[in-house]
Amino acid sequence: MTVPKNTPSDEPLPPFGRSTLWLYKPAFFPQICTEKKTILSVDDILALIGDRCDGVIGQLTEDWGETLFSALSRAGGKAFSNMAVGYNNVDVEAANKYGVAVGNTPGVLTETTAELAASLSLAAARRIVEADEFMRAGKYEGWLPHLFVGNLLKGQTVGVIGAGRIGSAYARMMVEGFKMNLIYYDLYQSTPYGQFLKANGEQPVTWKRASSMEEVLQEADVISLHPVLDKTTYHLVNKERLAMMKKEAILVNCSRGPVIDEVALVEHLRENPMFRVGLDVFEDEPYMKPGLADMKNAVVVPHIASASKGMATLAALNGKIKGYPIWSNPNSVEAFLDENSPAPAACPSIVNSKALGLPVSKL
Ligand SMILES: NC(=O)C1=CN([C@@H]2O[C@H](COP(=O)(O)OP(=O)(O)OC[C@H]3O[C@@H](n4cnc5c(N)ncnc54)[C@H](O)[C@@H]3O)[C@@H](O)[C@H]2O)C=CC1
Numbered sequence: 001m002t003v004p005k006n007t008p009s010d011e012p013l014p015p016f017g018r019s020t021l022w023l024y025k026p027a028f029f030p031q032i033c034t035e036k037k038t039i040l041s042v043d044d045i046l047a048l049i050g051d052r053c054d055g056v057i058g059q060l061t062e063d064w065g066e067t068l069f070s071a072l073s074r075a076g077g078k079a080f081s082n083m084a085v086g087y088n089n090v091d092v093e094a095a096n097k098y099g100v101a102v103g104n105t106p107g108v109l110t111e112t113t114a115e116l117a118a119s120l121s122l123a124a125a126r127r128i129v130e131a132d133e134f135m136r137a138g139k140y141e142g143w144l145p146h147l148f149v150g151n152l153l154k155g156q157t158v159g160v161i162g163a164g165r166i167g168s169a170y171a172r173m174m175v176e177g178f179k180m181n182l183i184y185y186d187l188y189q190s191t192p193y194g195q196f197l198k199a200n201g202e203q204p205v206t207w208k209r210a211s212s213m214e215e216v217l218q219e220a221d222v223i224s225l226h227p228v229l230d231k232t233t234y235h236l237v238n239k240e241r242l243a244m245m246k247k248e249a250i251l252v253n254c255s256r257g258p259v260i261d262e263v264a265l266v267e268h269l270r271e272n273p274m275f276r277v278g279l280d281v282f283e284d285e286p287y288m289k290p291g292l293a294d295m296k297n298a299v300v301v302p303h304i305a306s307a308s309k310g311m312a313t314l315a316a317l318n319g320k321i322k323g324y325p326i327w328s329n330p331n332s333v334e335a336f337l338d339e340n341s342p343a344p345a346a347c348p349s350i351v352n353s354k355a356l357g358l359p360v361s362k363l
């Protein structure tokens, strides 16, 4: 375990290790973990917290539960900032119990994640990865009309499950870019994309809110999953629901791996060669379930939908919890990302601010 020495504020920060855990130690600039491991275990983090630590910026791959929150609280810690939009790796009730504020980074990844979902939709529809492998293997002998026949998107139906920030941005891209019709399902939201179209005075395609997820699965040609991961969405797409989808449908997942039962997915891909998937996330990340890597009808990328500077900025500002009120609208974070102006004296997004009774910013 390599932990840099406390770094006085006038010295340059140590370079990043592979893991980007930051620890706020009293009277010093943050310590950046230079551990060469990609994923830190609970024991690794316990050792890093030690007996004095004001707060931590951590990652979605870490298991922040009772053990870590009690240790952070004993060390004097008041904040844990998850460098991600999704915080299914955080037990917020345990954080509440120890009075630790939990931050996340909503909004900054909306477009980048939606763009990757759109890229995976296209790559799967037009069989880009298969065709690329074919070219590189020297198998191309000349044009043929049936070579890698794919799915045309224009005029087909795109389905979105979980029509929040990212789901709505993806819908906008597919509808406006490819003139697809839209059907969406969300457990809670009632009018995401419709309002956008109305506000722009246009109705170029049909769109409807489905009354059930099954309706989306049955009707759509391309389906993209964008819900949070919680008890209601674990294995949301399972064997039975895969069987409801069209034989030539495309399924995309840029949310969290466990939203799909990956074993059932591999079986479905094997039995339905015209069914295709584009996956950014996996049930047992970083691993794939046996057989998935062999499936020609799967496009797989290693959780690359995010990776942005803005996410680190928001995570760092969430860590500055001491004396800071909470930004009133976590969906509107531009003020924190303007490099030419000082960031507002507020925390962009603390998910348990109500439970901890933290004040809301008047800014
Ligand atoms: N692959 C990547 O790099 C990234 C993945 N994500 C994932 O995307 C998720 C969504 O992010 P945002 O759109 O910003 O969040 P959001 O909170 O705006 O949207 C999530 C939507 O899911 C809906 N939902 C919740 N339970 C549902 C259910 N059972 N069925 C259908 N819909 C349900 C919610 O009502 C909400 O509208 C994050 O929680 C995170 O897990 C986010 C950023 C990057």
Ligand SMILES: O=C(O)C(=O)CO
Pocket (backbone or CB within 6 Å): 060, 083, 084, 085, 086, 087, 109, 303, 305, 306, 307
């Ligand atoms: O922000 C998130 O939730 C991510 O998955 C980042 O990759």
